Amino acid sequence: MTARTLALAALPLLLSTAAIAASPRPPALAEVADRALEDDKLAWDFVEGITTEVGPRQAGTEAEARGRAWAVKWLKANGLAKIAIEPYQMPTWVRGEERAEIVAPYAQPLRITALGTSASTGPDGLTAEVVYFPSYAALEAAPAGSLAGKIAFISHDMKPTQDGSGYGFAGPARWTGAALAASKGAVATVIRSIGTENHRTPHTGGTTFPEGVARTPAGALSNPDADNLERMFARAGGQPITMKLVLTPRDLGRTESGNVVGEITGRDPKLAPVLLACHLDSWDLGTGAIDDGAGCGIAAAAAKHVAKAGPPLRTVRVLFAGAEETGLWGSKAYAAAHKGMPIYAGLESDFGADRIWRLDTNFTKTDPALYKQLAQAVARFGVAPSQEVAGGGADLNLARESGAAILDLQQDGTRYFDLHHTPDDTLDKIDPAALRQNVAVWTQVVGILANRAEPIEKGETGARR
């Protein structure tokens, strides 16, 4: 089967629908993938449905629970097997009121959103002088105690990159900036959004305070507001700039979240399965279209399409993880619940819905024959080979821990951080043709893996994406 698939994949496939319909045998995998490129409707149906009928699905809330129920219904309607919800408990934080304004010398409101785990200012807010840091490094260089009573403003700028590497450079301002500022005495922190567009829709996302460090209020200004605040510093000539900040998020304690699983059962269920992961939760501001409704749509559609070429040798398991955004609770719970379960290969879709442009694996050098087979099979979809080492996404903990082969079907992330964690993460941002390209590439790759008996000679696994 594999050899035939590869041969077909190398051809410009233009078999007519009539010819396929007349065939007594199921269509070849490559045909199925090509058809997905033309007319897959499953991924769109999933993401359109969940964003319209459920909308935001913040982890640990009733909205995420509605998302799980919706996903179970969808998986059933689409004929997957062994569909289940696997619940777990997690700490839940929810947004409250959020307002910021410059009080002096240039009174005007600014658009802000609280970062996940931010403390509350209380309903009356807090008012303090703002200290400006153009970068995370500038904050690092600030003397101990120098921010006592002040609001730190970290204006670290992020640039778009195709591979998302800009997130690694700018991300620390959000991930640990508030804790760092608090360690130097800051009463609150506002950051420039970790985002690459210029809309007044600030980017939320989690921030982390080390164990034992008192949390402080922390928010992100939209990029135009951060620009404006920078201009105020340029114009104020050393006069203090005072901000009033009102953020009233709440901790709900431990609440229920859960993973949703389902599968296409393989012809030999004793063989280690291929695991397709994504996450079902989203931040509360948008509707979770590109992050990560699209990813679950892609994974589920690919699983369905693979089966059109006949039942696969290995089981293809789909994991719609819960609570990724707020600390990978779903991924951790899945790894703990299925500890010891071997995984043949793990793939995750969680970087939007733009086209896949590169194939990274953790066996590129150690199993070059398989890598070459896969790379040849997806070249016709515009996917390039690479020497980058795959680390897998956040929801592949089980796959990594079990020593599985990991494949990163890298999506073009140039536009991703325009939308990431903002209210603008909505269905209209998805290009249906790019979404279908994702499904086609996944179908091709997952189909090859799921129909392969031989072990994979994997090498070192890269850093988690």
Added chain:
Amino acid sequence: MTARTLALAALPLLLSTAAIAASPRPPALAEVADRALEDDKLAWDFVEGITTEVGPRQAGTEAEARGRAWAVKWLKANGLAKIAIEPYQMPTWVRGEERAEIVAPYAQPLRITALGTSASTGPDGLTAEVVYFPSYAALEAAPAGSLAGKIAFISHDMKPTQDGSGYGFAGPARWTGAALAASKGAVATVIRSIGTENHRTPHTGGTTFPEGVARTPAGALSNPDADNLERMFARAGGQPITMKLVLTPRDLGRTESGNVVGEITGRDPKLAPVLLACHLDSWDLGTGAIDDGAGCGIAAAAAKHVAKAGPPLRTVRVLFAGAEETGLWGSKAYAAAHKGMPIYAGLESDFGADRIWRLDTNFTKTDPALYKQLAQAVARFGVAPSQEVAGGGADLNLARESGAAILDLQQDGTRYFDLHHTPDDTLDKIDPAALRQNVAVWTQVVGILANRAEPIEKGETGARR
């Protein structure tokens, strides 16, 4: 002066700065305009300053008053004469809380903003079934009484056009949609934003209820939210869709607003002046960068540049009108206060900051020599002639009423309604090169007019822009 200017304008002017500095006489107008294209900083300084140091300037509020004070200071610093604030009273409406959510069958929040003059729902909001109208015409066709107890949803779509004509087709949904729905029994109205982009930043703007008609709550959903609500209707299969709406705006009664005026006094102050208009107020959501800080920057910069070619024959008067957005109160007050004052020619900048592409006047056919002179003079800036009849902007009431020549230096409006009346009306949306092109064209045109003694043979004036 005029003849020499025209001759120079026809040449590709490349006089060196040194040659200009050595000249005992002021530079020719065309030189000044060319230099503005290269290096005008005045318009940017104005719009950067007012958006940074004042920000939103809603009519009738203390923020608009701070805007007037800021503008007076700027005009003084830039050497204009006869600077004054001309106050008047006007009814003021201010935004309160604004939230919308679908309660059933697909519970999720929607992004909404109240329309100017909207009634309040009260703090507890109102919950009602939504009735969907894909267009204004569909609402017109709804039977009397058919909306009793319902929320009307008018989803009239707007398309971008270079000349802004799309606003004329879609605008009625905002301008009179709520009143029309109320006349058929609706308890509230939500419209698709009158805007051309897909961000979750709804477009505000005024809506009008006829005298004696009880106002109802009225808001605009962002375009992605309107899309989502349309999809809900498509998926609901006839089930009622219920919305909870909370809008708590307030009427403040009559408060003070005002116009700011200044001038470059002409060599013959008895001659009718050239009037350059814009508006200083903005909606509260953005910082009033493209609507209309840029316009005031362009007008004031042009007045200053014209004087660099020597004092003009006629006075160039600048009107920074107040309260344009909420009912043209400033324009009306200025026309009333200066009734009978002749105006030679009126120009207004209030369509963003993108480049000027076309010259419309109300004397194109009746004074073809002057029109040809002007059209030739601005052709080098990429401005096309046209047979369209100028009507002038909203703040040119006095000019229209006095029978003045009217010129519309038409700006490219393709992007304008992406930003119009949204939080995204911020400085970063202005292209500095396009802003300078505006200043150059204005300098050239205003300079020709202000140095011309002859009367203008004007024809019919077109519809107000």
